[in-house]
Every structure is written in structure tokens, then in C-alpha cells.
Amino acid sequence: MKDNIFRVIYIILCVVIVYLSYLYYGDVVSDKSLFKKFSYIGTVVTxxxxxxxxxxxxxxxxxxKSIHRQSKExxxxxxxxxSASTISDCISAIDETNRHVMSEDYTASLCSFQGFRKLFVKLDVDISHDKDLLNRxxxxxxxxxKTSSKAPLSKPQKDKLISExxxxxxxxxxxxxxxGSK
Known part of the structure; x- marks a missing residue:
């Protein structure tokens, strides 16, 4: 009903106009010629x-405007x-990165992390507390x-990597x- 309020108003208005035109027909059209009647009816219809x-x-x-508002919502x-889906994918990529670091498969961890960064670009996540974190x-x-079994990543370096x-x-x-954020 709310969407059709304008239609209800113009229907009532038109009925009132037609009724008043019929009621005052004799006062408005003094000459009863067919042309005057036709002209009067034409004016009312117009x-x-x-x-x-x-x-x-x-x-x-x-x-x-209503459709525009609904489409925006x-x-x-x-x-x-x-965004929630992309965050979920990012978290999965981070978990995969972490698993590869734990198993010391650093090449795979780098690939996973680079995949994460590609996803991360799509997000509007603020890491302003440490802007260099991703680069580090x-x-x-x-x-x-570049490590090998003879020269592995040190325990403090590995712990720092996992922590970050x-x-x-x-x-x-x-x-x-x-x-509940965003």
C-alpha cells in the first residue's frame, strides 16, 4: 500500500474532478451545442x-529511489x-604458510605467503600498527x-617468523x- 500511495491519491483526485465536472456541467457550459459539450468533456479528460x-x-x-536504496543495501x-570469504581464504593461506614453516619447507611457505598477499590486497584490513610486517x-x-640442512634457519629466526x-x-x-568488526 505504501508504494501505491501516489496512485490512491490520483485516483481519488480524478474521481473528485470528474464528479465536480459532472455536478457543475450546467454552470460551466451554458451553450448546449455538441461542440461545447465535446470541448468540455475533452478538457476534463485531458x-x-x-x-x-x-x-x-x-x-x-x-x-x-527505493530500488536504488535496496540495491545499495x-x-x-x-x-x-x-570480504568474510576472502578473510577466510587469507587465514587458510596463513595456516598453510605456518605449516610449511613448521616442517621447514620454506620454498612452499614462501609460495603460500605470496598467495596470501595476493588475497590480502583485496581486503580493507588495517595493519597500521606495523606497516612493514608483511614485508619483514x-x-x-x-x-x-636459501638455507640448507648444513645451515638451517636458527631457532630464534624461526620463532620470530612464526610469531609474525x-x-x-x-x-x-x-x-x-x-x-562483528567492519
């Missing part, structure tokens, strides 16, 4: 047609779902790919729409 057209235009503008919900982790992974990877993961988890 007036009601104009009212219908004007109110339909107003109604269509109202409906267009729907788009925002889609973006939230997409990736540099340390590059260095770790987990810091990234915590930041992602905090920014997830599922946690």
Missing part, C-alpha cells in the same frame, strides 16, 4: 490524464560476505629459502565481519 501522468512520474521516481551485504615476513622467508605470521593471522581474525 485534466485527469495530466494528473494521472504527473502522479505516475512521481511514483516512478519514488520507486526508482544488497551490494553492501554482498561485499561483507565477499616475506624477506625472512626469502632468506629462509601468527600476528598477521590475529589481525585478520579481528577484522573478520563474523567477529
Amino acid at each position: 485534466t485527469t490524464g495530466f494528473i494521472v501522468a504527473a502522479f505516475e512520474v512521481v511514483h516512478s521516481v519514488y520507486v526508482s 544488497l551490494l553492501m551485504r554482498v561485499k561483507e560476505v565477499e 615476513v616475506e624477506k625472512l622467508m626469502f632468506k629462509s629459502t 605470521i601468527l600476528e598477521i593471522k590475529v589481525t585478520l581474525e579481528k577484522s573478520s565481519p563474523a567477529n
Whole structure:
């Protein structure tokens, strides 16, 4: 009913105009010639047609604005779902990176981390507390790919790498729409 309020108004208005035209026909048209009657009826029909057209235009503008508002809301919900999905994919990539670091497969961990960074670019996640964190982790992974069984990554370096990877993961988890943020 709310969407059709303009139609209800113009129907009532047109009925009132037609009724008043019929009621005052004799006062308005003193000459009873066919041409005058036809002219009077044509004026009433044109007036009601104009009212219908004007109110339909107003109604269509109202409906267009309503559709625009609803589509914006729907788009925002889609973006939230997409963001949550991308965050989930990022967390999976971080977990995979961490598993590879734990098993000392640094080449695979670097590939996983670079995959994570490609996904991360799509997100609007603020890591402003440490802007260099992603670069530091990736540099340390590059260095770790150059290690060998004779010269492995030291325990403190490996612990630092794991710690920084987990810091990234915590930041992602905090920014997830599922946690009520964003």
C-alpha cells in the first residue's frame, strides 16, 4: 500500500474532478451545442490524464529511489560476505604458510605467503600498527629459502617468523565481519 500511495491519491483526485465536472456541467457550459459539450468533456479528460501522468512520474521516481536504496543495501551485504570469504581464504593461506614453516619447507611457505598477499590486497584490513610486517615476513622467508640442512634457519629466526605470521593471522581474525568488526 505504501508504494501505491501516489496512485490512491490520483485516483481519488480524478474521481473528485470528474464528479465536480459532472455536478457543475450546467454552470460551466451554458451553450448546449455538441461542440461545447465535446470541448468540455475533452478538457476534463485531458485534466485527469495530466494528473494521472504527473502522479505516475512521481511514483516512478519514488520507486526508482527505493530500488536504488535496496540495491545499495544488497551490494553492501554482498561485499561483507565477499570480504568474510576472502578473510577466510587469507587465514587458510596463513595456516598453510605456518605449516610449511613448521616442517621447514620454506620454498612452499614462501609460495603460500605470496598467495596470501595476493588475497590480502583485496581486503580493507588495517595493519597500521606495523606497516612493514608483511614485508619483514616475506624477506625472512626469502632468506629462509636459501638455507640448507648444513645451515638451517636458527631457532630464534624461526620463532620470530612464526610469531609474525601468527600476528598477521590475529589481525585478520579481528577484522573478520563474523567477529562483528567492519
